Amino acid sequence: MKRQDILNVAVIAHVDAGKSTLVDALLSQSGVFRANEAVVEQVMDSNDLERERGITIYSKNCAIEHNGLKINIVDTPGHADFSSEVERIIRTVDTAILLVDSSEGPMPQTRFVLQKALERGLRPILFINKIDKKDQRAEEVVDMTFDLFVELGATDEQLDFPIVYGIAKEGIAVSDLSDEQKNLDPLFETMTERFEAYPNLDDEPLQMQVSSLDYDNFLGRLGIGRITKGVIKKGQYLSLAKRDGSIKKGKISKLLVNEGLKRVEKDIAHAGDIVILAGFSDVSIGETFGFESVDPLPMIEIEEPTLSMNFYVNDSPFVGQSGKFLTTRHIRERLIKELEVNVGLRVEELDSTDGYKVSGRGELHLSVLLENMRREGYELGVSKPEVLMHKTENGIEEPFENVIIDVPDEYCGAVISAMNLRKGTMENMFAENGYTRLEFSIPTRGLLGYRSQFINETRGEGTLVQSFRGYFPHAGEVPTRQNGVLIAQERTATMAYALFNLSERATMFVDPAIDVYEGMIVGMNSRKDDMIVNPGKNKKLTNVRASGSDDAVKLRKPRVFTLEEALEFIEQDELVEITPEVIRLRKRILNAHERHRYNKVNK
Ligand SMILES: Nc1nc2c(ncn2[C@@H]2O[C@H](COP(=O)(O)OP(=O)(O)OP(=O)(O)O)[C@@H](O)[C@H]2O)c(=O)[nH]1
Numbered sequence: 001m002k003r004q005d006i007l008n009v010a011v012i013a014h015v016d017a018g019k020s021t022l023v024d025a026l027l028s029q030s031g032v033f034r035a036n037e038a039v040v041e042q043v044m045d046s047n048d049l050e051r052e053r054g055i056t057i058y059s060k061n062c063a064i065e066h067n068g069l070k071i072n073i074v075d076t077p078g079h080a081d082f083s084s085e086v087e088r089i090i091r092t093v094d095t096a097i098l099l100v101d102s103s104e105g106p107m108p109q110t111r112f113v114l115q116k117a118l119e120r121g122l123r124p125i126l127f128i129n130k131i132d133k134k135d136q137r138a139e140e141v142v143d144m145t146f147d148l149f150v151e152l153g154a155t156d157e158q159l160d161f162p163i164v165y166g167i168a169k170e171g172i173a174v175s176d177l178s179d180e181q182k183n184l185d186p187l188f189e190t191m192t193e194r195f196e197a198y199p200n201l202d203d204e205p206l207q208m209q210v211s212s213l214d215y216d217n218f219l220g221r222l223g224i225g226r227i228t229k230g231v232i233k234k235g236q237y238l239s240l241a242k243r244d245g246s247i248k249k250g251k252i253s254k255l256l257v258n259e260g261l262k263r264v265e266k267d268i269a270h271a272g273d274i275v276i277l278a279g280f281s282d283v284s285i286g287e288t289f290g291f292e293s294v295d296p297l298p299m300i301e302i303e304e305p306t307l308s309m310n311f312y313v314n315d316s317p318f319v320g321q322s323g324k325f326l327t328t329r330h331i332r333e334r335l336i337k338e339l340e341v342n343v344g345l346r347v348e349e350l351d352s353t354d355g356y357k358v359s360g361r362g363e364l365h366l367s368v369l370l371e372n373m374r375r376e377g378y379e380l381g382v383s384k385p386e387v388l389m390h391k392t393e394n395g396i397e398e399p400f401e402n403v404i405i406d407v408p409d410e411y412c413g414a415v416i417s418a419m420n421l422r423k424g425t426m427e428n429m430f431a432e433n434g435y436t437r438l439e440f441s442i443p444t445r446g447l448l449g450y451r452s453q454f455i456n457e458t459r460g461e462g463t464l465v466q467s468f469r470g471y472f473p474h475a476g477e478v479p480t481r482q483n484g485v486l487i488a489q490e491r492t493a494t495m496a497y498a499l500f501n502l503s504e505r506a507t508m509f510v511d512p513a514i515d516v517y518e519g520m521i522v523g524m525n526s527r528k529d530d531m532i533v534n535p536g537k538n539k540k541l542t543n544v545r546a547s548g549s550d551d552a553v554k555l556r557k558p559r560v561f562t563l564e565e566a567l568e569f570i571e572q573d574e575l576v577e578i579t580p581e582v583i584r585l586r587k588r589i590l591n592a593h594e595r596h597r598y599n600k601v602n603k
C-alpha cells in the first residue's frame with residue numbers, strides 16, 4: 001500500500017474567532033460532502049450543547065484531501081476552561097492556523113494558544129478572520145499580532161509567518177486584502193506550499209503518544225494521538241508505557257483514522273497520521289505505545305482542577321418528577337463513565353452525606369457535565385462552586401484569572417468599583433471611540449457570580465473574557481451575595497396576587513401557578529436578610545382593593561436562571577436542584593426550624 005503524505009493542522013484562537021466556521025468551510029470546499037449530501041451548518045459543533053451555545057466544547061478531528069496530501073485538521077475549543085486540551089492537541093500537529101478577529105485583535109486566549117504553539121516550535125499561519133466586519137482593522141491587527149509573537153519570544157523563522165485574510169463564514173480567503181474574494185484556495189495553498197508534509201519515518205520503531213481519549217459503547221475506551229514514528233497494524237500486539245512506569249501489553253482490536261468527518265477502519269496507519277486505537281481499556285493521557293519495546297515520550301502533565309462543586313442526591317420533595325436517574329448508584333456510575341474520557345476531572349466521595357465532590361478546570365467545564373447529565377435524565381442537588389486552594393510554604397494560594405473588559409465609557413466607574421470590591425487589581429486601561437478596555441487580575445473566587453451583575457450594570461453592552469492566570473497568595477475576604485432570598489414557607493402553588501405583593505420589595509424567580517415547596521427559594525430580597533414568605537396566599541374575598549380597578553395584577557416577568565447563573569447565585573447554605581425539566585433554587589435544609597438550629601450550632 002502506498003504511503004500518503006500527511007499534514008496535521010490545529011485551528012487555534014480565542015473563543016468565537018470563527019475556528020469551527022473555518023473548518024466547516026474547509027470541509028465543504030474539499031469535496032468531503034458528496035453532491036447529494038446536504039451540508040448542515042455547524043458540522044464541527046455537532047454536539048447538542050455546542051449547537052445551542054454556539055461554542056466548541058470538545059475538540060474534533062477531521063481529515064481532508066488536497067492534491068494527494070492528507071490534511072488532518074483539529075478544531076479546538078476557544079474557551080479558557082479547555083486550555084489544557086488545546087495544549088495537548090498542539091503536541092500532535094505540524095502546524096497551526098491562528099485565527100484573530102479583524103476588529104477585536106489578539107485576546108487573552110490568543111496569547112495562551114500562540115505561546116503553546118511557539119513553545120512546541122510550530123510555525124503558525126496567521127488567519128485574520130471576519131474582514132467583512134464594518135469595524136475591521138486587519139492591517140493594525142496584523143501588527144498587534146506580530147508584536148505578540150515578538151513578546152512571546154518567537155524565533156526569526158516563526159516571525160516570518162504567512163498571513164491570510166478571510167471571511168470564514170463565506171468560505172473566503174485572500175493573500176492580499178485587495179485580491180478577488182473567491183474561495184479558500186489561498187489558505188490551502190499556504191498550508192501545502194509553505195509546510196513540509198510529515199517525514200517518512202515508517203521504518204523506525206513505533207512510537208505513538210496518546211494525547212486525547214474518547215469512549216465508544218462498543219469499543220470501550222479509545223486512545224487518540226499521532227504516530228510519531230513507525231506504523232501500526234490492525235490486530236497487532238503492542239506495548240503501552242503507563243503513567244506509573246509499568247509496561248502493559250495488549251492487542252489493538254481496532255485501528256481507525258479520520259477521513260472527512262468519519263472515522264474509518266484501516267489495516268495499517270503510517271507515521272505522521274493521527275490514529276484512534278481501541279483495545280486498551282485503561283489507556284490514559286500521555287502514555288506511549290510501542291511495538292515490543294517502548295521509547296516513551298515525556299509524560300503529559302494533567303493540570304490540577306481549580307474549582308469544585310458537591311453533587312448530592314436530589315432530596316427535594318419534588319424528586320423524580322422529571323428525571324429517571326436519582327440514586328447515589330446512578331450518579332456514581334455516571335461519574336465513573338465521565339472519568340473515562342474527561343481529562344482533568346476529579347471525583348471524590350463525600351464522607352458525611354450522599355454525594356460526590358466533583359472538581360474541574362472551571363465553571364464551564366463542570367456545568368457542561370451537569371447540563372449533559374440533566375439531558376440524560378439525571379436529577380441532582382448541587383452546591384455553590386468553590387475554588388480549590390493550595391497550601392504552600394508561603395501560606396495559602398488561590399487561583400487567579402486575567403480579565404479583559406470592554407465597556408462603553410459611562411459604565412467604567414461601576415465596573416472598576418465592582419472589581420475592586422472583589423479584590424481585582426487593574427493592570428491596564430485605555431479608551432477609544434467611546435469604549436474603554438479594562439484589564440484586571442482577580443481571584444477566581446472574586447469573579448464567581450459577577451457575570452450576571454456585569455451584564456445588568458452594563459445593559460448588556462459590555463464584554464468580559466477571562467483566562468486562568470495561575471495560583472497566587474490568598475487575596476482575603478471577598479464579599480458574598482448582598483441580598484437575602486425569599487423562601488417558601490410551605491408546599492403550595494404560587495398565586496399572582498401573592499407574587500405581586502412580594503415583588504414590591506423583591507425580584508421574583510417564579511411565575512404564578514407554579515408548585516413550590518418548603519425551603520425553596522422563590523425570589524431575591526431587596527435587603528440583606530432572608531425572608532420566609534407565602535407565595536400561595538390568595539386575596540381575601542372581603543379585601544377592599546387598595547388601588548386601581550383591575551382584577552388582573554400586572555406581574556413583572558420573573559428572573560429565570562441558566563444553570564451557570566443559578567450556580568453563581570447560590571450561597572453556601574443553598575443548593576441548585578437540577579432536573580431535566582426545571583432548575584430550582586433551594587435552601588439546603590428545607591425546614592425553617594431545623595435550619596435555625598443548624599445555623600446556631602455551626603456559628
Ligand atoms: N462577520 C463574520 N462572522 C463570522 C465569520 N466567521 C465566523 N463568524 C461568526 O462568528 C461566530 C463564532 O464562530 P465559531 O466558528 O463558532 O467560532 P469558534 O472560534 O469556533 O468559537 P469557539 O469554538 O467557541 O471557541 C459565529 O456566529 C459565526 O457565524 C466571518 O468571517 N465574518
Ligand SMILES: [Mg+2]
Pocket residue numbers: 019020021045055056075076077078
Ligand atoms: Mg468552535
